[in-house]
Amino acid sequence: MKEIVDIGIGSLALGFLLMVIPIAGFIYFKVKIVKETVIALIRMVMQLSLVAFYLEYIFAWNNAWVNVIWVCVMILVGTFTTIKRAGLTYRFFILPFAISGFISILILDAFFLGFVIHLDYVFDARYFIPISGMVLGNALNHNIVGISNYFGRLTKEQDLYYFLLVNGDSRKNSLAPFIRSAIKSGLNPLIATMSVIGLISLPGMMTGQILGGSSPMVAIKYQILIMLAIFVGCSLNLMLSILLANRFAFDSFGRIKANLFKK
């Protein structure tokens, strides 16, 4: 198997030259996202450099507790990011979103790493951390879309919710149209991605594995599994997030709490 060609720091820096194109476009069209783009780039470089640094240690150490704590940190960061991006208030949503993330990862890792791949050591950092990260990273994006849709519509169309609450036969049914819409909006992009994967997109994990020296067949099998894990993880996380958040977002009379969104 061929050794992967390492990228020198100079070559890596050279890659940044390409950023001139989008930034020139932003300036030309007066799109005010240059500052945000530069900040995001700096954050990406710093975060990934840090990740590389501590993953070296975490992989070398390969201790179950450290790995579990690391995944829990990822779940918490995902929770805070979802709440912030959806514009919600922290106090109602930290617990339900964190629990949803934790349950989703627990089920997925146990199933895929334990039953499907048959790892002897499920908490092996080389599998446990990247696969949890892939699932959580994707779940984050889709959760933000689904959760924003759910609470946004529920607040904007609360007349419909209250109408169904009185005229319908249960609170569950009065929330059903909002839950359906949230799940659709959250998962539709993922269904679209899944249906064209390999045709117009080569997923990052597969590309990484091939670059890392794996055979395309092995890389594809992993990719299929990871897509399944991502889809199940995103669906599970979104549905659980909504169901658990419902316990905090309504009062005992079924009324939508007034301060769900950050002012």
Next chain:
Amino acid sequence: MGNMIKCEKINLSFPGQLICKDLSFEVFAGESICFSGPSGKGKSSLLKVLMGFITPQSGNIQIDGLELNSDTIAAIRNKMIWLPQNSNLPVDSANELSDLLQMNAEQVERFQQFQDQLGVRECGFDKSFAEISGGQKQRIVLAACLSLDKPIILLDEPVSALDDHSIDLLFATLNSLPDKTIVSTSHNKKWIDYCNRTIEL
């Protein structure tokens, strides 16, 4: 005839606005009452109090023998239907409405009958609400609510978008349901005259 709704010493106010002070009233089964008064006086808010959407500062509310609180609210709502003001719901057809209300076959059949009685049969189930008038939409929503066959009917400004002929059809429809208890809000004279009693706010 027993009372269906009993309110005792209801005090309700919003910042800078007093809605009612020590308001007590009873509504008997089969009776129709109307909260009347100028716009912005809180007529709709009183209906929302009965549905548990607004909690008054003080007072007791009993509906069909149940004290209104968080434990009984689901059972109380199951005894009610509510036609909101303007029926400005984000719903596009009678079909969608029956889906949202998860109507069974019997309720769908009654829905059609009430559409007939209220003079909106020609709108059918599939016609988009964007193609019909506000009054027609309001009558379709009312037909859907009535088909659920619950004992208490809450109507918020039921005739605000209706012409005289449609109001007569509404009276005829409600007259065919003598055992229902109706609580409404309106400042329409024809409607006020139709109701058994009026509570002025």
